[in-house]
Amino acid sequence: MAETVPEPGKWPPVARALERLSAGRRAHVARVAAWMAAWAARSGQDPEAAALAAWAHDLAREWAPAALLAEAARLGWQPDAWETEAPVLLHGPVAAAWLQEWGLGGPAVQEAVRFHTTAAPGVGLLAQALYVADAVEPGRRYSGRGALERLALHDLGQGYRAVLEASAAFYRRRGVRLHPRTLAALAAAGEAEGGRETIERTQRAVRPAGDAAEEWAQLAAATALRHKGEDVRILDMRPVTLVADFFVIVSGRTALQVAALADHIEEALDAAGAHKLARSGQGRAEWVLLDYGSVVVHIFTEAERRYYDLERLWGDAPRLEVAEEPETRN
Numbered sequence: 001m002a003e004t005v006p007e008p009g010k011w012p013p014v015a016r017a018l019e020r021l022s023a024g025r026r027a028h029v030a031r032v033a034a035w036m037a038a039w040a041a042r043s044g045q046d047p048e049a050a051a052l053a054a055w056a057h058d059l060a061r062e063w064a065p066a067a068l069l070a071e072a073a074r075l076g077w078q079p080d081a082w083e084t085e086a087p088v089l090l091h092g093p094v095a096a097a098w099l100q101e102w103g104l105g106g107p108a109v110q111e112a113v114r115f116h117t118t119a120a121p122g123v124g125l126l127a128q129a130l131y132v133a134d135a136v137e138p139g140r141r142y143s144g145r146g147a148l149e150r151l152a153l154h155d156l157g158q159g160y161r162a163v164l165e166a167s168a169a170f171y172r173r174r175g176v177r178l179h180p181r182t183l184a185a186l187a188a189a190g191e192a193e194g195g196r197e198t199i200e201r202t203q204r205a206v207r208p209a210g211d212a213a214e215e216w217a218q219l220a221a222a223t224a225l226r227h228k229g230e231d232v233r234i235l236d237m238r239p240v241t242l243v244a245d246f247f248v249i250v251s252g253r254t255a256l257q258v259a260a261l262a263d264h265i266e267e268a269l270d271a272a273g274a275h276k277l278a279r280s281g282q283g284r285a286e287w288v289l290l291d292y293g294s295v296v297v298h299i300f301t302e303a304e305r306r307y308y309d310l311e312r313l314w315g316d317a318p319r320l321e322v323a324e325e326p327e328t329r330n
């Protein structure tokens with residue numbers, strides 16, 4: 001990449017913090033800065049903003065979990081359940097808050113740094129570019145990297161979506177449950193035009209062999225119906241995303257019923273031998289998410305379900321007929 005990359009010395013607090021990073025991390029950051037410079041030059045974006053976002057994005061990446069939690073608290077960032085469990089997820093929000101403290105970078109730069117690990121729905125071009133750059137810079141080693149890089153330089157929107165899909169698939173295979181911001185970003189990116197063929201090709205390449213996903217989805221739906229879950233739906237996610245094969249969506253009348261439905265469904269799937277990766281939303285049980293990898297069960301109160309409107313977000317996902325429940329006595 002031939003573009004000159006604005007040096008971090010332009011932003012002294014950033015340059016000082018960079019010096020405290022390991023040599024390997026600094027080299028990664030420099031490759032991200034070079035990628036961002038190339039992207040900015042091609043697409044007529046501000047090279048200074050692109051460089052600052054790149055140089056700053058990993059400044060807190062090597063902080064210990066406890067230090068990240070303490071720093072987030074000092075800076076007024078309230079960690080969510082995912083960030084509390086994996087404080088490494090705070091390194092973007094913390095670095096973004098530092099920029100703000102130092103009076104560096106506008107909202108777009110801070111947004112890009114804040115969401116560079118998880119992505120987020122509705123972020124601007126700079127944030128999409130940084131999310132992509134972090135994943136496709138030439139120091140990363142995985143098959144398909146070069147193709148993703150070229151796609152993103154050609155069309156950032158398609159590249160962003162493809163990187164989201166690819167990293168969702170990667171984390172899914174490793175059993176990492178995705179941050180809700182990443183899920184929402186995937187859904188939002190899926191609404192954008194184009195890219196579908198690329199996505200379908202990626203999907204065919206990476207989809208693991210089938211498990212009992214459809215059976216588990218039907219069982220979750222039947223269990224929800226038996227326990228007076230309302231508006232029970234199964235969405236076939238296979239044609240639209242790698243995030244899961246099926247979503248089961250259920251409403252409960254109250255937060256209490258949402259929790260009870262979650263318990264019943266968990267029990268039934270457990271008995272069927274499904275391995276649960278995660279359950280989230282215990283504390284504030286207006287949206288409980290049971291994650292079985294291939295099947296994700298969402299149990300909402302009505303208001304919460306309307307607010308998130310997964311069915312609209314994933315409007316392209318075909319609906320599956322919920323199988324008639326066999327008569328059960330007693």
Ligand SMILES: Nc1ncnc2c1ncn2[C@@H]1O[C@H](COP(=O)(O)OP(=O)(O)O)[C@@H](O)[C@H]1O
Binds near residue numbers: 088089119177
């Ligand atoms: N979207 C996500 N949802 C949940 N966890 C994530 C997500 N992205 C990253 N993580 C977790 O945070 C860790 C660090 O992520 P990141 O900083 O992007 O990795 P890297 O060190 O390769 O740059 C990952 O190993 C993963 O466990």
